[in-house]
Amino acid sequence: MNSRKGFIVLTGEVGTGKTTMLECLREMLAEQGTEFAYMFNSRVTADQFLEMIAYELALRCNAKSKVEILNALNEFLITQASRGKTTVLIVDEAHNLDPDVLEEVRMLGNLENAKIGKLLQIILSGQPELDGKLDDPKLRQLKQRIVLRCALKPLSEQQVSEYLNTRLAKAGMPNQKVFPPALITEIHIRTQGIPRIINAVCDNLLLTCFAMEEKLCTMEMLDEVVADMRLEWPTAHSKLGRTLAGFEPAEVFRRNR
Ligand SMILES: Nc1ncnc2c1ncn2[C@@H]1O[C@H](COP(=O)(O)OP(=O)(O)OP(=O)(O)O)[C@@H](O)[C@H]1O
Ligand SMILES: [Mg+2]
Numbered sequence: 001m002n003s004r005k006g007f008i009v010l011t012g013e014v015g016t017g018k019t020t021m022l023e024c025l026r027e028m029l030a031e032q033g034t035e036f037a038y039m040f041n042s043r044v045t046a047d048q049f050l051e052m053i054a055y056e057l058a059l060r061c062n063a064k065s066k067v068e069i070l071n072a073l074n075e076f077l078i079t080q081a082s083r084g085k086t087t088v089l090i091v092d093e094a095h096n097l098d099p100d101v102l103e104e105v106r107m108l109g110n111l112e113n114a115k116i117g118k119l120l121q122i123i124l125s126g127q128p129e130l131d132g133k134l135d136d137p138k139l140r141q142l143k144q145r146i147v148l149r150c151a152l153k154p155l156s157e158q159q160v161s162e163y164l165n166t167r168l169a170k171a172g173m174p175n176q177k178v179f180p181p182a183l184i185t186e187i188h189i190r191t192q193g194i195p196r197i198i199n200a201v202c203d204n205l206l207l208t209c210f211a212m213e214e215k216l217c218t219m220e221m222l223d224e225v226v227a228d229m230r231l232e233w234p235t236a237h238s239k240l241g242r243t244l245a246g247f248e249p250a251e252v253f254r255r256n257r
Helices: 018-032 046-056 066-082 099-109 129-134 137-144 157-170 181-191 195-211 219-228 249-256
Strands: 007-012 036-039 087-091 120-126 146-152
Touching: 007 018, 007 129, 018 036, 018 087, 018 120, 036 046, 046 066, 046 099, 066 087, 087 099, 099 120, 099 137, 120 129, 129 137, 137 146, 157 181, 157 195, 181 195, 181 219, 195 219
Parallel strands: 007 120, 007 146, 036 087, 087 120
Antiparallel strands: none
């Protein structure tokens, strides 16, 4: 990050934790005293994009004038770099960026100084479509400058188990038994390992368990919760199936044991 190499691209399916990772990064940068601009709204025009950068970095200029923004930005970046500081531009939801804005981003990536080199570290984060967008031949100049591509994958069954155990331990329940291993296997299948869905399903499971005055979450509760949430998951991976004729999944689960 501090070496200001080129573009870094982070992709991941909806709810896999991209924004959460960027939040951690922002905290880290703030602790280090590194200046950064965080662009959370990518449905903007190229001019609005530059205006947002001007606000984020508190540039002293007329934010309505592109020339003034670019001059002020260049000055700001040189001052930071001469102090040995990297400035970082983080763009979340980058899959939504219009080609015009991506072209502007590429130009910002070109800002450099003969002595110092590149002045701005740029991170683009978005859904997997972003990869396809960057493969557009019109953006080949930008593509050539990508030095690192990271893909956030859904959690594996083992990771789901570790995640739930850790969260419950933090909440004061070490060696949790609320979610038995067979249920965790099925939670992994039905949430497809997506952290946002895991959180919502488990939250609802705990609530149901509490409402029923039980100490253990069951398959019946999971069936109810995922039905309420209208969750869909690929049956090919499920050991139980989703639509076995004549049986509710919880019933199949019991029969299979
Ligand atoms: N590694 C993780 N550990 C714990 N919770 C996580 C993790 N990753 C994501 N979450 C939780 O999952 C939810 C979704 O995460 P986040 O918003 O970062 O996903 P995203 O990839 O940015 O999704 P989107 O594509 O919709 O923008 C958040 O509530 C976050 O708390
Ligand atoms: Mg996000």
